[in-house]
Amino acid sequence: MRSAVPLVPKPTQSKEGIPDFILEELSRSADPVLRRMTTIDRMARIYETRLWYPIVLNVYGGFRSPSLAQLIETVSQKVQTTKGRVLDVACGPGTYGRRIASPSKEVFGIDVSMGMLRQGAVYTAKEGIPNVHFARARVEALPFADGVFDAALCCGSLHLFADTVIALREMARLFRSSLSPQEAVVSSSFAGYGSGVSGITASMYSTFLRCSSI
Ligand SMILES: C[S@@+](CC[C@H](N)C(=O)[O-])C[C@H]1O[C@@H](n2cnc3c(N)ncnc32)[C@H](O)[C@@H]1O
Numbered sequence: 157m158r159s160a161v162p163l164v165p166k167p168t169q170s171k172e173g174i175p176d177f178i179l180e181e182l183s184r185s186a187d188p189v190l191r192r193m194t195t196i197d198r199m200a201r202i203y204e205t206r207l208w209y210p211i212v213l214n215v216y217g218g219f220r221s222p223s224l225a226q227l228i229e230t231v232s233q234k235v236q237t238t239k240g241r242v243l244d245v246a247c248g249p250g251t252y253g254r255r256i257a258s259p260s261k262e263v264f265g266i267d268v269s270m271g272m273l274r275q276g277a278v279y280t281a282k283e284g285i286p287n288v289h290f291a292r293a294r295v296e297a298l299p300f301a302d303g304v305f306d307a308a309l310c311c312g313s314l315h316l317f318a319d320t321v322i323a324l325r326e327m328a329r330l331f332r333s334s335l336s337p338q339e340a341v342v343s344s345s346f347a348g349y350g351s352g353v354s355g356i357t358a359s360m361y362s363t364f365l366r367c368s369s370i
Pocket residue numbers: 189190196245246247248249251252266267268269272293294295296310311312313316317318
């Protein structure tokens with residue numbers, strides 16, 4: 157992650173140029189999602205292909221669910237006027253973040269899966285996208301100083317976090333003080349009815365919101 161943004165703390169290791177802020181052994185984590193990280197690492201190569209994304213959208217959202225291209229368009233519109241730094245939380249291979257990066261929007265993608273991040277780095281290099289940086293970190297402990305971001309994306313992931321409120325609070329810590337969370341977070345989730353992530357349950361993966369209560 158080469159950038160002018162202060163990283164806190166300093167990364168412990170750097171694999172293939174991707175800073176790593178996670179010290180613990182995730183296979184022993186109390187969080188079942190984190191324990192499955194090797195599977196997520198392995199999925200990275202097919203994640204954005206026809207073998208995964210459209211199938212998952214249809215399974216969760218039905219055959220009328222929006223396509224990835226439509227979802228990307230929706231997210232892009234939400235941050236169209238944002239200038240500065242955008243955090244892509246649980247970015248996968250930068251599925252949304254790398255597509256909204258521009259000369260006026262610098263994107264920082266964090267994820268727990270090194271496989272996803274590596275794949276993201278491969279795509280950004282191949283697609284010649286500047287202004288995208290990746291780091292391995294948990295949403296619960298984002299390795300950035302307070303108030304350095306202008307917006308955050310959190311797509312397809314809120315339902316995976318052990319504590320959604322902690323995750324949203326940690327994101328909110330990073331926004332410039334002039335921003336309210338309502339202006340700053342663009343999110344979507346696969347969350348289903350009764351999952352406990354109320355307010356974002358209506359139409360899976362196609363519900364985008366500006367978080368209104370952090
Ligand atoms: C379904 S993918 C979403 C990827 C991308 N944002 C998208 O919308 O296509 C969920 C991602 O969340 C990451 N993840 C799960 N729990 C996490 C946590 N506690 N902190 C950071 N990333 C996490 C996984 O590694 C995975 O890459």
